[in-house]
Amino acid sequence: xxxxxxxxxxxxxxxxxxxxxxxxxxxxxxxxxxxxxxxxxxxxxxxxxxxxxxxxxxxxxxxxxxxxxxxxxxxxxxxxxxxxxxxxxxxxxxxxxxxxxxxxxxxxxxxxxxxxxxxxxxxxxxxxxxxxx
Amino acid sequence: xxxxxxxxxxxxxxxxxxxxxxxxxxxxxxxxxxxxxxxxxxxxxxxxxxxxxxxxxxxxxxxxxxxxxxxxxxxxxxxxxxxxxxxxxxxxxxxxxxxxxxxxxxxxxxxxxxxxxxxxxxxxxxxxxxxxx
DNA sequence: CGTTATAGTGATAGCCGTTCTCATTTAGAA
DNA sequence: TTCTAAATGAGAACGGCTATCACTATAACG
Ligand SMILES: [Mn+2]
Ligand SMILES: [Mn+2]
Ligand SMILES: [Zn+2]
Ligand SMILES: [Zn+2]
Numbered sequence: 181x182x183x184x185x186x187x188x189x190x191x192x193x194x195x196x197x198x199x200x201x202x203x204x205x206x207x208x209x210x211x212x213x214x215x216x217x218x219x220x221x222x223x224x225x226x227x228x229x230x231x232x233x234x235x236x237x238x239x240x241x242x243x244x245x246x247x248x249x250x251x252x253x254x255x256x257x258x259x260x261x262x263x264x265x266x267x268x269x270x271x272x273x274x275x276x277x278x279x280x281x282x283x284x285x286x287x288x289x290x291x292x293x294x295x296x297x298x299x300x301x302x303x304x305x306x307x308x309x310x311x312x313x
Numbered sequence: 314x315x316x317x318x319x320x321x322x323x324x325x326x327x328x329x330x331x332x333x334x335x336x337x338x339x340x341x342x343x344x345x346x347x348x349x350x351x352x353x354x355x356x357x358x359x360x361x362x363x364x365x366x367x368x369x370x371x372x373x374x375x376x377x378x379x380x381x382x383x384x385x386x387x388x389x390x391x392x393x394x395x396x397x398x399x400x401x402x403x404x405x406x407x408x409x410x411x412x413x414x415x416x417x418x419x420x421x422x423x424x425x426x427x428x429x430x431x432x433x434x435x436x437x438x439x440x441x442x443x444x445x446x
Numbered sequence: 447c448g449t450t451a452t453a454g455t456g457a458t459a460g461c462c463g464t465t466c467t468c469a470t471t472t473a474g475a476a
Numbered sequence: 477t478t479c480t481a482a483a484t485g486a487g488a489a490c491g492g493c494t495a496t497c498a499c500t501a502t503a504a505c506g
Binding site: 242244246248262264265271273275277278281282285286289290291292293294295296297298300301302303304305308 | 375377379381395397398404406408410411414415418419422423424425426427428429430431433434435436437438441
Binding site: 183185186187205206207222223226246247248 | 494495502
């Protein structure tokens with residue numbers, strides 16, 4: 181395995197991702213960085229986000245619209261998310277019942293190498309209040 | 314609500330979708346139609362697929378690669394899928410435990426209007442056998 | 447230290463799935 | 477049959493993302 185060099189770009193992506201409240205897109209992150217005066221390129225943001233996902237430092241998921249979103253999660257291992265589709269506020273979830281269900285269903289149908297992505301999108305209490313105001 | 318006209322294009326999409334074994338993309342469906350001698354346009358395929366999804370005649374989901382896939386499902390109401398990522402073979406699933414978990418987690422965090430998409434991708438027994446052969 | 451090999455960067459072109467535009471066609475009511 | 481607007485389809489446009497490649501700068505090495 182080739183050594184990973186430490187660049188200020190990667191550190192900037194890491195830091196800005198950590199500051200974000202919820203899941204953000206690569207483009208949003210890039211814009212935040214540029215707004216903060218950085219000259220980082222968009223391709224570099226994509227590359228470093230992919231790298232952070234690979235090492236497990238960041239999580240990624242598809243939005244319902246098909247865009248890839250990223251987050252620096254507190255939980256280390258496999259977990260799920262409850263995400264406010266309005267403000268992006270995110271709660272990390274563990275779901276033993278879902279894991280078990282996945283395994284059982286896969287076995288029942290003779291499937292292996294089951295991949296499951298279970299992320300919930302909803303409207304948080306704060307955003308619901310703001311909407312009805 | 315404006316009346317829906319019956320076109321041979323819509324019927325062709327419906328029929329070809331019904332013939333497909335598993336989930337297919339709009340482009341795949343378009344290609345199948347053209348291969349069968351149809352002169353239907355790609356935009357029309359997209360439009361009619363969207364229409365069929367709206368009326369519940371077809372299901373749609375995102376592949377892990379982000380492409381939208383469509384299927385004419387036997388089950389009418391809300392359900393989930395177990396899909397072979399190699400041959401596309403699809404099993405329809407009901408998942409009471411997942412529904413309950415979704416509701417409970419949403420309530421616990423004060424979220425409403427929870428949207429959950431739970432589709433499992435795996436490798437079916439037949440494809441697993443073929444791979445090791 | 448300075449030198450150097452090369453991983454990393456970034457402007458930009460390209461890719462691919464999807465949607466939009468708009469002139470033309472056609473379903474279906476009258 | 478006539479008529480109107482829903483539907484179509486070729487192609488342009490869009491948006492997210494990846495590939496390209498000349499250039500930069502990290503960090504190993506002397
Ligand atoms: Mn899980
Ligand atoms: Mn469900
Ligand atoms: Zn919110
Ligand atoms: Zn299979």
